[in-house]
Amino acid sequence: xxxxxxxxxxxxxxxxxxxxxxxxxxxxxxxxxxxxxxxxxxxxxxxxxxxxxxxxxxxxxxxxxxxxxxxxxxxxxxxxxxxxxxxxxxxxxxxxxxxxxxxxxxxxxxxxxxxxxxxxxxxxxxxxxxxxxxxxxxxxxxxxxxxxxxxxxxxxxxxxxxxxxxxxxxxxxxxxxxxxxxxxxxxxxxxxxxxxxxxxxxxxxxxxxxxxxxxxxxxxxxxxxxxxxxxxxxxxxxxxxxxxxxxxxxxxxxxxxxxxxxxxxxxxxxxxxxxxxxxxxxxxxxxxxxxxxxxxxxxxxxxxxxxxxxxxxxxxxxxxxxxxxxxxxxxxxxxxxxxxxxxxxxxxxxxxxxxxxxxxxxxxxxxxxxxxxxxxxxxxxxxxxxxxxxxxxxxxxxxxxxxxxxxxxxxxxxxxxxxxxxxxxxxxxxxxxxxxxxxxx
Amino acid sequence: xxxxxxxxxxxxxxxxxxxxxxxxxxxxxxxxxxxxxxxxxxxxxxxxxxxxxxxxxxxxxxxxxxxxxxxxxxxxxxxxxxxxxxxxxxxxxxxxxxxxxxxxxxxxxxxxxxxxxxxxxxxxxxxxxxxxxxxxxxxxxxxxxxxxxxxxxxxxxxxxxxxxxxxxxxxxxxxxxxxxxxxxxxxxxxxxxxxxxxxxxxxxxxxxxxxxxxxxxxxxxxxxxxxxxxxxxxxxxxxxxxxxxxxxxxxxxxxxxxxxxxxxxxxxxxxxxxxxxxxxxxxxxxxxxxxxx
Numbered sequence: 001x002x003x004x005x006x007x008x009x010x011x012x013x014x015x016x017x018x019x020x021x022x023x024x025x026x027x028x029x030x031x032x033x034x035x036x037x038x039x040x041x042x043x044x045x046x047x048x049x050x051x052x053x054x055x056x057x058x059x060x061x062x063x064x065x066x067x068x069x070x071x072x073x074x075x076x077x078x079x080x081x082x083x084x085x086x087x088x089x090x091x092x093x094x095x096x097x098x099x100x101x102x103x104x105x106x107x108x109x110x111x112x113x114x115x116x117x118x119x120x121x122x123x124x125x126x127x128x129x130x131x132x133x134x135x136x137x138x139x140x141x142x143x144x145x146x147x148x149x150x151x152x153x154x155x156x157x158x159x160x161x162x163x164x165x166x167x168x169x170x171x172x173x174x175x176x177x178x179x180x181x182x183x184x185x186x187x188x189x190x191x192x193x194x195x196x197x198x199x200x201x202x203x204x205x206x207x208x209x210x211x212x213x214x215x216x217x218x219x220x221x222x223x224x225x226x227x228x229x230x231x232x233x234x235x236x237x238x239x240x241x242x243x244x245x246x247x248x249x250x251x252x253x254x255x256x257x258x259x260x261x262x263x264x265x266x267x268x269x270x271x272x273x274x275x276x277x278x279x280x281x282x283x284x285x286x287x288x289x290x291x292x293x294x295x296x297x298x299x300x301x302x303x304x305x306x307x308x309x310x311x312x313x314x315x316x317x318x319x320x321x322x323x324x325x326x327x328x329x330x331x332x333x334x335x336x337x338x339x340x341x342x343x344x345x346x347x348x349x350x351x352x353x354x355x356x357x358x359x360x361x362x363x364x365x366x367x368x369x370x371x372x373x374x375x376x377x378x379x380x381x382x383x384x385x386x387x388x389x390x391x392x393x394x395x396x397x398x399x400x401x402x403x404x405x406x407x408x409x410x411x412x413x414x415x416x417x418x419x420x421x422x423x424x425x426x427x428x429x430x431x432x433x434x435x436x437x438x439x440x441x
Numbered sequence: 442x443x444x445x446x447x448x449x450x451x452x453x454x455x456x457x458x459x460x461x462x463x464x465x466x467x468x469x470x471x472x473x474x475x476x477x478x479x480x481x482x483x484x485x486x487x488x489x490x491x492x493x494x495x496x497x498x499x500x501x502x503x504x505x506x507x508x509x510x511x512x513x514x515x516x517x518x519x520x521x522x523x524x525x526x527x528x529x530x531x532x533x534x535x536x537x538x539x540x541x542x543x544x545x546x547x548x549x550x551x552x553x554x555x556x557x558x559x560x561x562x563x564x565x566x567x568x569x570x571x572x573x574x575x576x577x578x579x580x581x582x583x584x585x586x587x588x589x590x591x592x593x594x595x596x597x598x599x600x601x602x603x604x605x606x607x608x609x610x611x612x613x614x615x616x617x618x619x620x621x622x623x624x625x626x627x628x629x630x631x632x633x634x635x636x637x638x639x640x641x642x643x644x645x646x647x648x649x650x651x652x653x654x655x656x657x658x659x660x661x662x663x664x665x666x667x668x669x670x671x672x673x674x675x676x677x678x679x680x681x682x683x684x685x686x687x688x689x690x691x692x693x694x695x696x697x698x699x700x701x702x703x704x705x706x707x708x709x710x711x712x713x714x715x716x717x718x719x720x721x722x723x724x725x726x727x728x729x730x731x732x733x734x
Contacts, residue, residue, distance in 0.1 A: 070698055073486050094486055094701070101487045250573070251591055252681070264573070398700040408682035411592055434702065438485040440492075 024056040036276030055326035081314035090396035105136035114328035138310040144273035152285035154266035158184035165289035176246035185266035192270035214386035227421035235417035272375035275348025288371035302382030394435030479707035486701035498708035523662035526606035530613030555611035559672030594685030620654035
């Protein structure tokens with residue numbers, strides 16, 4: 001079924017450009033962006049196509065991040081892989097083990113002679129997608145980090161200072177109680193990407209390990225470690241808040257976004273990349289703030305980690321050097337300061353190049369868009385440690401799903417926070433060992 | 442008397458059988474064979490390393506308490522969906538079989554849901570039962586009933602059972618109605634003359650005479666609940682909260698398509714295939730014997 005759709009799809013793609021513009025080599029790019037961000041993707045593709053006459057980038061929306069990863073793998077097995085695919089950060093471990101299915105950035109630069117200099121990219125971003133010796137594996141594209149969005153109208157209604165978002169978890173709990181008491185919003189606090197924001201990011205900024213071996217960067221034999229006292233305290237807090245009605249779980253991944261955008265929730269944790277959609281949809285005054293910290297766990301917070309995705313070059317048997325050259329040219333195009341800065345300013349993703357950041361500063365963007373530099377400040381805070389470099393674990397998406405399941409049980413009152421995280425570690429380690437065996441590590 | 446057609450040439454029968462045979466080979470035997478092969482290997486997602494592991498995937502599966510839980514959950518789900526959809530369909534069929542005005546319209550309307558795609562059915566139920574936007578969901582919460590199937594496993598299971606059963610009522614209705622109409626009027630007339638009233642007449646005459654239909658529907662409904670409810674469940678709960686609505690097909694999808702654990706997912710498919718074979722064998726055996734008699 002899938003193969004057939006892919007086949008007809010690629011036939012259609014192969015047929016149409018021949019009729020229209022015979023000279024241009026078509027390059028297919030699969031992505032997972034919707035809404036404001038999806039429109040920006042198309043704008044980038046149009047911009048590149050207009051900038052030169054040899055290649056034609058065709059941006060194709062392929063579903064959510066997990067769907068794109070699955071589709072790319074199935075397509076490669078059927079020899080129908082797209083030239084370029086946007087893979088979310090948790091898929092990085094799987095893609096690094098993909099060997100001949102991908103052409104890593106350093107290889108691409110070497111073979112095509114197109115200069116793709118990793119040094120143009122901000123280290124915190126580039127490091128996530130690089131091999132341990134510093135060679136670049138995939139090209140950083142859309143990077144965000146987790147932030148706290150809050151509804152200033154609701155804060156005012158609850159008697160809180162709308163210009164002073166809570167900086168610690170103690171303050172957050174107090175604010176949530178005030179919001180509930182004054183009925184300033186039907187949901188005081190909710191969170192998108194619950195596992196990413198409240199466990200992975202919480203661990204990074206408080207310098208707590210998610211897994212051994214530098215969170216997996218130093219080897220496939222890493223073991224999960226997220227059931228320490230600090231994380232258990234955070235998870236118990238969510239359970240308690242849920243119990244007293246100050247936190248409401250409104251679904252997995254991005255499902256809770258809409259609850260904040262519509263004004264139902266006063267505080268909505270989520271990706272900084274929600275900015276474009278919030279600007280467009282929110283009919284209330286809102287603010288963007290740093291993630292709150294727990295001073296008892298660690299009074300000196302460090303950097304948060306990035307989320308988002310990078311671009312992987314994929315191979316197919318009859319792919320020509322000219323096609324790879326086109327891909328390399330496109331990757332160079334998106335790293336230009338103007339392109340990166342525009343992407344950053346319209347979507348809420350952070351700039352991934354120094355040039356893009358400098359350009360945004362020169363544009364005076366941060367004076368007009370208040371709070372847009374919050375994610376950058378948070379990513380640049382303190383010194384990067386083994387716990388805050390990022391996560392590199394195979395089948396991490398599956399581990400997140402396990403944690404969702406166990407957490408949902410906790411929120412139903414079936415188990416404590418410690419039991420939840422212990423179960424997550426135990427089940428997650430089994431997944432890691434399976435992955436290790438399957439890639440022959 | 443059996444009727445037998447005799448072919449005098451070899452070619453014609455082969456030509457007649459060939460299309461069906463090829464379809465079976467390409468759409469069943471080949472994929473099923475590949476599934477059986479994959480179930481005995483351990484592969485990485487891209488298929489770069491493939492290692493023969495014998496029955497390891499199967500032993501891992503049955504040693505996994507989560508898989509055993511999933512089997513139990515699926516049995517509960519199948520039973521509930523079959524019972525509910527058949528009971529409702531039978532009730533409706535009995536009423537639609539009576540002499541009432543506008544019988545044709547009722548029948549047409551009752552058959553309608555069958556034409557709706559499973560995912561669409563799920564969306565309809567979502568618009569009713571979703572706690573924040575659904576009509577019934579919002580109403581329940583406003584009246585002090587904590588309704589949130591995103592978090593409450595029992596409620597989630599109820600929702601997917603309702604949605605799945607509703608979709609199958611039409612199918613059962615058609616068969617029950619046909620079954621009722623094939624019961625000779627003379628038998629029910631005789632019972633009436635003997636003074637058997639509504640419920641008694643149904644229990645002692647109608648229901649036993651419907652037995653072949655009922656048995657056929659039990660098998661069909663069990664197979665439906667086990668396999669064809671994927672779209673409904675996936676669209677409503679994705680198997681959550683926790684694993685409260687993760688039936689075996691959902692688990693195959695989750696492990697194979699989302700988690701890319703091809704070996705384990707294939708092993709699960711093979712187990713499911715054996716389940717269907719068993720159910721089909723059961724049906725042939727019992728229904729076959731009945732028609733012989």
